[in-house]
Every structure is written in structure tokens, then in C-alpha cells.
Amino acid sequence: MTDEQIATVADAVKTILTAVGEDADRPGLQETPRRVAKAYNEMFSSLTEPTFTDYKLFHETDNADMVVVGQIPFYSMCEHHLLPFFGRISVAYVPTDGTIIGLSKIPRLIDFVTHRPTVQENVTNAIATELTRILNPAGVAVSVAARHMCMEMRGINKTGSVTQTAKYLGAFASDQALKQEFLMRAEHGNLNL
Ligand SMILES: Nc1nc2c(ncn2[C@@H]2O[C@H](COP(=O)(O)OP(=O)(O)OP(=O)(O)O)[C@@H](O)[C@H]2O)c(=O)[nH]1
Numbered sequence: 001m002t003d004e005q006i007a008t009v010a011d012a013v014k015t016i017l018t019a020v021g022e023d024a025d026r027p028g029l030q031e032t033p034r035r036v037a038k039a040y041n042e043m044f045s046s047l048t049e050p051t052f053t054d055y056k057l058f059h060e061t062d063n064a065d066m067v068v069v070g071q072i073p074f075y076s077m078c079e080h081h082l083l084p085f086f087g088r089i090s091v092a093y094v095p096t097d098g099t100i101i102g103l104s105k106i107p108r109l110i111d112f113v114t115h116r117p118t119v120q121e122n123v124t125n126a127i128a129t130e131l132t133r134i135l136n137p138a139g140v141a142v143s144v145a146a147r148h149m150c151m152e153m154r155g156i157n158k159t160g161s162v163t164q165t166a167k168y169l170g171a172f173a174s175d176q177a178l179k180q181e182f183l184m185r186a187e188h189g190n191l192n193l
């Protein structure tokens, strides 16, 4: 966000504090609007990036087995309440023609799709869609498990409930054994590390 956008968000936060009945000028709150604006600048950082471009592809392997990156932590904000949802994402793809992506770029892609107001289903689908665009792989699998603060600290108040979503494309959609192997490796493959 620009300095002007940060100032606008800070003004809006001060308005909210006053509207809910706080004294926005009391000492403990004087810096709060600007802190919240800076926090939003981090949490919504990908709104200033139109597309995900920060990746390199390699063609150094003839490996056609699935690559699994499991249990990647993420934080996002639900677009309905602007409250956090967070959890873990497991991603797998089956390379085509030995084309692979730098491993760190998968968590970077997760940051790109989660650092904006969104819903869990969109996070799940966007990761699968972007990896398909980038890698044209033989298959993509994405599994997301998350806790939603809008279901825990307000509303229905169900503490600890876990929402699970998944997207399977290509070989993972057509081959049940491959899907099962992904789920097994994503959930249990790192227990001894
Ligand atoms: N499908 C989906 N729903 C979500 C997600 N995050 C929040 N929600 C839901 O969005 C819905 C918004 O429903 P509304 O009825 O418009 O809002 P509300 O009155 O605050 O709903 P309650 O949470 O039931 O009090 C709620 O059911 C939330 O649980 C998400 O990632 N995916």
C-alpha cells in the first residue's frame, strides 16, 4: 500500500474505534489505527500484485513421480467477516517432461493466494489453477485444513472445528490410488522428521 492508502486505512480504523464506543484518543489507542493499517498492509500484501510471477522452472530431471510439499502453514482473512482463518496446506504435482518448480515457490504461491480477503474454497482452487498454469503438470492435488475465527469467536461459536477442502486435477482426479498416496504422504510422510 502507498503511504496515502495506509493513512486512509488508519483513518477508517479510528472511525471504527469511535463508532464501537471507544475513546480513540486515549493513550493506549493513539498508535493503534496506524498499527492496524500496517498489519493490513502485510496481511493483504498480494492485492498490489496482479499475478504470481515470482518463480523459476527447472528442466533438470526426468522424474515423473509426484512431488509433495506437505503441511505448509498459512494465514488468511475471510472475505465475509475480515476475521482470520488459518491452518495447513498440502500440495502435490506430477511433473510433465521433467519440468519442476523451485520448492520455495509453492509456499510463495500460497502466500500470494492467501494474503487477501478470500474464502477457503478460493484458496484451494487458486493454488491448483495457478500451478496448472505455471507447470502444465500431469496432475495437481491441493488439500487445505483450516480453523475459521468467524466460526469460533463469534456467530456459531464452535471452537476448534476444522474445515477441509481439496482440489484434484488431471491424474489425481482420474487415479484413486494416486490420490490416496498423496493423502497418505501429505498427512503422514513427515512424522519422523
Ligand atoms: N464456504 C465458506 N464459507 C465461509 C468461509 N469463511 C466464512 N464463511 C461463512 O460465510 C457465511 C456468511 O454468512 P452470512 O449469513 O452472510 O453471515 P453471518 O450472519 O455473519 O453468518 P453466521 O456466521 O452464521 O453468523 C457464514 O456461514 C460463514 O461461516 C469460507 O472460507 N468458505
Ligand SMILES: [Zn+2]
Residues within 6 Å of the ligand: 078, 079, 080, 081, 082, 083, 148, 150, 151
Ligand atoms: Zn468469516
